[in-house]
Amino acid sequence: MTQDTSSRGLFGAAPSFSFEFFPPKTPEGAEALLQTIVTLQDFRPSFVSVTYGAGGGSRELTRAVVHDIQQRGIPTVPHLTCVGHTEKELEEILEGFVKAGARAILALRGDPPRHGAYDPSRDAFHHAAELVRFIRNWESRRSLPYHLTVGVAGFTEGHPDTPNRLREMDYLKAKIDEGADYICTQLFFDNHAFFDYRDRCRLLGIRVPIIAGIMPVTSASGMNRMAELSAGTNFPARLLKAMLRAGGDKKSLERVGINYASQQCSELLDAEVDGIHFYTLNRSKATLEIYRNLGINNYFDVDRLKSLNSLYKN
């Protein structure tokens, strides 16, 4: 069974709750991901997304995972990066994703590989805005019987490649003007940065949903890896102090990270965030705990939340 993943299907129930997975490379990894999906499926995510290795390394793996999750009736959004791809390759990948059941794509530039042979002259596109335009053109040539939902990345604290923060917002706007339907942010720990980013988007006339990317710190080594991968993300003193208080105790560190992320989510929900996207690292425990801390028991009842929302708004 597949669900409607048109823009409405993805975001009809605000706020959306979604999970991000990466394609596993080993049979053990595949088994672990399956377990995670089975556990988190009970929370009826609005969608899940599956990362794509820039340059095409995980191309087939991403498609296969999208197919498997989509078969379980969960709307699935494959990521697609344009770095290292020709137009023909991008068309083939899009075709594969759509055949696997995807009705939405997260369109990204990706980062050029730091090591190994990489020939940028092969690249059809240099920025995600061009990929969004390409996807929209492909969609209309392909005459798909539904609207393909296209998401793009946002960086609440700025992308390191563009130190000019005004120009960066223009580049973000270009992605929306080319036809993107929503923005999903890089992980962040500072809600003020998110709220300010949301305000700056609205000032520029960007009206699409902005989904907040959340990833709990669960270990000191994990935090160092996050700092590396999400270059530019600020680690507030409040988080660092709490981690220091936990000392080297693994369980306490995990609890601190989960509590911090729970408070972040609670504040975001109070501020009517459009959606929360959990970077799960293919594990369910931290996300599950956050749901529990938010008071969301067992099945997350979207319809109930919607009626509560309307109760307070009327």
Ligand SMILES: Cc1cc2nc3c(=O)[nH]c(=O)nc-3n(C[C@H](O)[C@H](O)[C@H](O)COP(=O)(O)OP(=O)(O)OC[C@H]3O[C@@H](n4cnc5c(N)ncnc54)[C@H](O)[C@@H]3O)c2cc1C
């Ligand atoms: C939610 C999310 C999911 C991600 N998933 C993946 C994934 O699955 N696989 C992966 O490899 N990476 C992924 N990434 C990382 C992402 O690919 C990198 O951060 C990349 O550097 C930026 O991608 P982008 O789509 O924002 O690029 P762009 O929007 O193209 O921006 C990249 C940089 O170029 C600048 N820029 C944009 N347009 C112009 C222009 N016209 N002229 C000059 N400069 C310009 C921007 O300001 C920015 O600094 C993800 C990031 C996020 C936030």
